[in-house]
Amino acid sequence: MKNFIENLPKAELHLHIEGSFEPELMFKIAKRNNIKIPYDTVAEIEEAYKFNCLQDFLDIYYQGAGVLTSEQDFYDLTYSYLQKCANQNVRHTEIMFDPQTHTERGIPFEVVINGISKACKDAEEKLNISSFLIMSYLRHLSEEDAFKTLKESLPFKSKIKAIGLDSSEKGNPPSKFKNVYKASVKEGYIPVAHAGEEGNADYIWEAIDILGIKRIDHGNNSLQDETLVKEIVKRNLALTVCPLSNTALQVVDDLKNHPLKKMMELGLKVTINSDDPAYFGGQVNKNYIEIQKALNLTKSDIYELAKNSFNYSLLEDEKKQQYL
Numbered sequence: 001m002k003n004f005i006e007n008l009p010k011a012e013l014h015l016h017i018e019g020s021f022e023p024e025l026m027f028k029i030a031k032r033n034n035i036k037i038p039y040d041t042v043a044e045i046e047e048a049y050k051f052n053c054l055q056d057f058l059d060i061y062y063q064g065a066g067v068l069t070s071e072q073d074f075y076d077l078t079y080s081y082l083q084k085c086a087n088q089n090v091r092h093t094e095i096m097f098d099p100q101t102h103t104e105r106g107i108p109f110e111v112v113i114n115g116i117s118k119a120c121k122d123a124e125e126k127l128n129i130s131s132f133l134i135m136s137y138l139r140h141l142s143e144e145d146a147f148k149t150l151k152e153s154l155p156f157k158s159k160i161k162a163i164g165l166d167s168s169e170k171g172n173p174p175s176k177f178k179n180v181y182k183a184s185v186k187e188g189y190i191p192v193a194h195a196g197e198e199g200n201a202d203y204i205w206e207a208i209d210i211l212g213i214k215r216i217d218h219g220n221n222s223l224q225d226e227t228l229v230k231e232i233v234k235r236n237l238a239l240t241v242c243p244l245s246n247t248a249l250q251v252v253d254d255l256k257n258h259p260l261k262k263m264m265e266l267g268l269k270v271t272i273n274s275d276d277p278a279y280f281g282g283q284v285n286k287n288y289i290e291i292q293k294a295l296n297l298t299k300s301d302i303y304e305l306a307k308n309s310f311n312y313s314l315l316e317d318e319k320k321q322q323y324l
C-alpha cells in the first residue's frame with residue numbers, strides 16, 4: 001500500500017508555503033538575515049510545535065515566517081517545497097501564500113510574489129511540476145486591509161490564479177470579506193476559502209453562498225448539517241481535507257475518528273493535503289499513508305482521492321486529462 005501511494009501521481013490543493021518552512025531552512029535563513037529566533041535546535045522547535053488549537057499554531061507560524069525578507073528567501077522556501085513534491089510524485093500543486101504576513105512587516109509584495117513565482121517557473125522546467133498560486137487574505141485583519149492587498153496584487157495578476165481566506169476562523173466569518181471577494185472575482189481570481197475547520201457549518205454556508213467559493217478548504221464541520229452536505233454535493237464543490245493538520249490542531253482527536261471516510265460515503269468530493277507540513281508532521285504522502293492505515297482505506301479509495309486531486313484542481317480540463 002505504501003508503494004502504491006508513493007507511486008500514484010497526485011496533486012496537492014491545500015498547502016501554505018509559509019507552513020512548509022522546515023526548521024533546518026528556517027535556521028539557515030534566520031542566520032543569513034541576522035534575525036534571532038527563540039530556538040537553538042531542531043529538538044527545541046519540535047517541542048514548541050505542540051498545539052491545542054488553530055490559534056496556538058498560528059502564533060508560531062507567523063513568528064517563523066518573520067525571518068523571510070528577501071526574494072531569495074521566498075525562492076528557497078518555495079523551491080524546497082517543490083523538490084519535496086517531485087520526490088512524492090506530486091505533479092501539480094496549488095500553493096497558498098499570505099502576502100499580509102510579509103507586507104505588514106515592510107516586505108514589498110513584489111519581493112514575495114517574485115521569489116515564489118520564480119521558484120515555480122524553475123520547478124516547471126527542471127522538475128516537471130506545474131503550479132498555481134492562491135493569494136490568501138488573513139481573516140483576522142480587516143476587509144479594508146484585504147482590499148489593499150488586492151490592489152497590490154494587480155500588477156502581478158498573471159502570476160496569481162485564485163484567492164483564499166485563512167488564519168483565525170472563529171469570530172471572522174466569511175461574510176466579513178464579501179466585498180473584497182466580489183472585487184477579486186471581478187479581477188479574474190477564482191475564489192476559495194478555509195471554512196468549517198474550527199468554525200461551524202454556518203461559516204461554510206456563508207462561504208458558498210456569500211463568497212461563491214469554488215472549493216472548500218477543510219470543510220470538516222459540514223457534517224454538522226445534513227442539508228449543507230447535500231448542497232455541497234449538489235454544487236459539486238470539493239473539500240481539501242488535511243488529516244495530519246486536523247489531529248495536530250485538535251480538530252479531530254484521533255485519526256481513527258477522522259470523518260474522511262464518512263465524507264466519501266456521503267458523496268462529498270474529498271482530496272488529501274498537507275496544509276502546513278513542516279508544522280504538522282508530514283508531507284502529503286504521509287497524510288495519505290496515515291489516513292489509509294487509520295481508516296483502513298482500500299486501494300480504490302486511495303485512487304479516488306488522488307483522482308479527485310486532479311479533477312478538482314484549477315487546471316484546465318484538457319490538462320487534467322493528462323493526469324487522469
Ligand code: ADE
Pocket residue numbers: 016019054061166167168194197245275276
Ligand atoms: N494558515 C495556515 N494554516 C492554516 C490553517 N490550517 N487554518 C487557517 N489558517 C491557516
Ligand code: ZN
Pocket residue numbers: 014016166194217275
Ligand atoms: Zn490551511
